[in-house]
Amino acid sequence: MNKIIIAEDIMQEHEVKRYFEIWRESVIRSHLTITAVFLKLANFTPSTEVERCNINVQISNFLKSKIRKTDLLFQSADGDHWGILFLQSSDVEAEAFLRRIYKMLKNNNVVKEFNQLGIKASITEIRNNHVTFDTLVEKNKEKLADDSQPMWLIERVTDYRVQPIEQVKVSIIEQNVIFRKVLETTLHQLHIPNFALEVTAYEDGYSFLQSNTYKSGHTHLVVMNDILPRKNGLEILHTLRKMPNEKKFIIYMMSERNSEGAILNAYEGGVDEYIVKPFNLRLLEAKIKRTFARFWL
Amino acid sequence: MIGLSIHFLLSVIALLLVLFFIFVLYLFFQRERENHFLTARETYIKNYSQCWYEYLFNDEIFSVVLVPRGRAQVEAIEIIFSSYLKNIINENVRQKIKEFSNVYLIKFYAQDLRSKRWSIRMNALYRISELHIDELLEACKKLERTNISETEYFQLLKIYSSFQPDLFIEKIKVPNASYSESEYRRLFVLLEEDVFIRFFDEFDRWPANIQYAVIDTAAAKKNMKYIDRLKQLLTHDVTEIKIRALKGLFEIGVIDDIEPFVPFVTSDFWEARLMVGKIFKHVPLTYTYSYLELLLQDENWWVRSQAAKTIAEDREGLAKLQQFIASSSDQYGIEMAQEIVARKQGNR
The missing domain is CATH 1.25.10 (Leucine-rich Repeat Variant)
Structure with a gap:
């Protein structure tokens, strides 16, 4: 059996495992998409141990020079695979990275003395926490195990790309009962991929603050009028923005006032969207969809 | 002493009691009528507002149950339509409301326009304008020929402006009020x-x-x-x-060109100079600084203040003001520049 060649200054599989377990739990909590890329030499059997060692070191150094500071490069325990964990990146970016380094390897003879050298890779996009590090490594090694696979191949492991459905609280605070009902129906019918909206409507600010629904840890979309009986919209805005976990609130304020001063005041107070009445309901739906689309890459 | 017989007094008391009783009955009847009206209105809103939503927004087929039967239901429909029109922009919805009103509400408002009560006529005029009931334009013109109030005439002008703009311009040229x-x-x-x-x-x-x-x-x-x-x-x-x-x-x-505004920098009217100071907020400072520097030395406090604020809004503004403070000999201008610089630095 070949002696395992370990490149210097590169993290090893067992070291990365601990980091991976932490990042995996952040996938859902922080909407942090991770993409793992595994690389292996294709159709290449080194004639000597020295040659193998030489290639390994050169490939490692090449990869190290091409990744960002937020990416993590490591070498597998068997010494035949390299792994890169891309944080905050989707498979699209990972594939673009691979295409880029493939091009460099093909054109520039990065690994000197071995003109015919080629690599192959597999990509795994991770959008849930159902994967362990060992399974991840095993599945990717399986994808690249076939020695007859061509050079510059890009395989994919798609088992972990389904996002879990996230529960989102939606509070509508509007005095006009008919319009409130319209908003409630519209938001009930709104389909946002990977998010389940739990819609509740209130006729005034006080009943919203009494309900305590805003005290849970869920992401919370608040669609409210600026003028409301009892507690008005701006008071609610200040209450929510003073809370320690205020970032979980997405606040849309509706108003009949279209003046620069009123709009600036609302944005400075912390609203995410200011919507002047009358407005188009389809536009409101589109804005909400875009807001949630930004949550995940 | 006035001599009134017991019999006469009892008759007066009995008469007053009867009148009082009739008045109480009248109040009771009116109250019942009002309650009945409100209940009918609320019932319609409760039962049919969802149907209206489906018809107006989701293109469901129009149902005859939505056609109003009586005043209470008309008022309920007014509330529903008003809620939509005040809060939502949707041309399709607006068109459907207009078509419905021109068919099913027209007879109610035509009747209201003939009412002797000012408030009923005014309400009808408001609704005709809001719901775009252009079928009643002729009835409105007829109303204009009667002895109407200034507020009604104003409302009629609003209706003409929406339904017949030429007539509106004609009317406004010869104002009755x-x-x-x-x-x-x-x-x-x-x-x-x-x-x-x-x-x-x-x-x-x-x-x-x-x-x-x-x-x-x-x-x-x-x-x-x-x-x-x-x-x-x-x-x-x-x-x-x-x-x-x-x-x-x-x-x-x-502002695409500052040339039309430059003559106002030296206008005799401080209000014009003030407005130029404001307008230059929308132009990069490199084009306007020489004029703003003049305005910063203006005799009027408002003009100086606006010029300093406009300069300070630019990225290079604070440096320019400090440069002005160091080089200018105009004491009022320097004080204004110092005040705005201090305020700006305090906000950081």
């Missing part, structure tokens, strides 16, 4: 672009109230198509019109 600037603004804001622009074509023929309202409405509409028209007014003979045109151009906020 003189309105304030703000009332004219309320009329003009409803006009379509092509009708409104005609007020600029014949600008000098209009009385001052209308001229001012036209300029202010153009500014409030923030439509770039009015920029050239407002620029043309900068050479008008009347100072008030020039100042209002400057204010309008500032509010629209799109």
Whole structure:
């Protein structure tokens, strides 16, 4: 059996495992998409141990020079695979990275003395926490195990790309009962991929603050009028923005006032969207969809 | 002493009691009628507001159950329509409301227009305008020929402005009542672009109230198509019109050329100089600094203050003001620059 060649200054599989377990739990909590890329030499059997060692070191150094500071490069325990964990990146970016380094390897003879050298890779996009590090490594090694696979191949492991459905609280605070009902129906019918909206409507600010629904840890979309009986919209805005976990609130304020001063005041107070009445309901739906689309890459 | 017999007194008391009893009965009856009306209205809203939503927004088939039977249901429909029109923009919904009103509500409002009570006629006029019941235009014209109040005539003008703009312009040329600037603004804001622009074509023929309202409405509409028209007014003979045109151009906020504004830097009127100071907020400081420096040394406090604020808003503004403080000999200008610099630095 070949002696395992370990490149210097590169993290090893067992070291990365601990980091991976932490990042995996952040996938859902922080909407942090991770993409793992595994690389292996294709159709290449080194004639000597020295040659193998030489290639390994050169490939490692090449990869190290091409990744960002937020990416993590490591070498597998068997010494035949390299792994890169891309944080905050989707498979699209990972594939673009691979295409880029493939091009460099093909054109520039990065690994000197071995003109015919080629690599192959597999990509795994991770959008849930159902994967362990060992399974991840095993599945990717399986994808690249076939020695007859061509050079510059890009395989994919798609088992972990389904996002879990996230529960989102939606509070509508509007005095006009008919319009409130319209908003409630519209938001009930709104389909946002990977998010389940739990819609509740209130006729005034006080009943919203009494309900305590805003005290849970869920992401919370608040669609409210600026003028409301009892507690008005701006008071609610200040209450929510003073809370320690205020970032979980997405606040849309509706108003009949279209003046620069009123709009600036609302944005400075912390609203995410200011919507002047009358407005188009389809536009409101589109804005909400875009807001949630930004949550995940 | 007045001599009244017991019998007479008892008769008066009995009569008063009967009258009181009849009055109580009347109140009770009225109260019941009102309750019945409110219940019918609320029941309609409760039962059919969802059907209205489905019909108006989701293109469900129109159901005859939505057709109003009686005044209470008409009022319920008014509440539903009003809620939609005040909160939601949707041309399809607006068209459906208009079509429905022109078929099913027309007879109620036609009857209301003939009412002897002012409040009922006014309510009908409001609804005709809000729901775009153009089928009642002739009935409105007929109403105009009767002895109506100024507020009703104003409401009629609003209706003409929506349904027959030519007639509106004709009527406004020979005003039966003189309105304030703000009332004219309320009329003009409803006009379509092509009708409104005609007020600029014949600008000098209009009385001052209308001229001012036209300029202010153009500014409030923030439509770039009015920029050239407002620029043309900068050479008008009347100072008030020039100042209002400057204010309008500032509010629209799109300045492509500073040349038309430069003469106002040395205007005899401080209001014009103030407006130029404001307008230059919309232009990079490199083009305007020399003029703003002049305004910073103006004799008027408001003009100096505005010039300093405008300079300070630019990225290089603070440095320019500090440079001005170091090099200028104008004490008032230096004090103003120092005040704005201190305020700006305090906000950081």
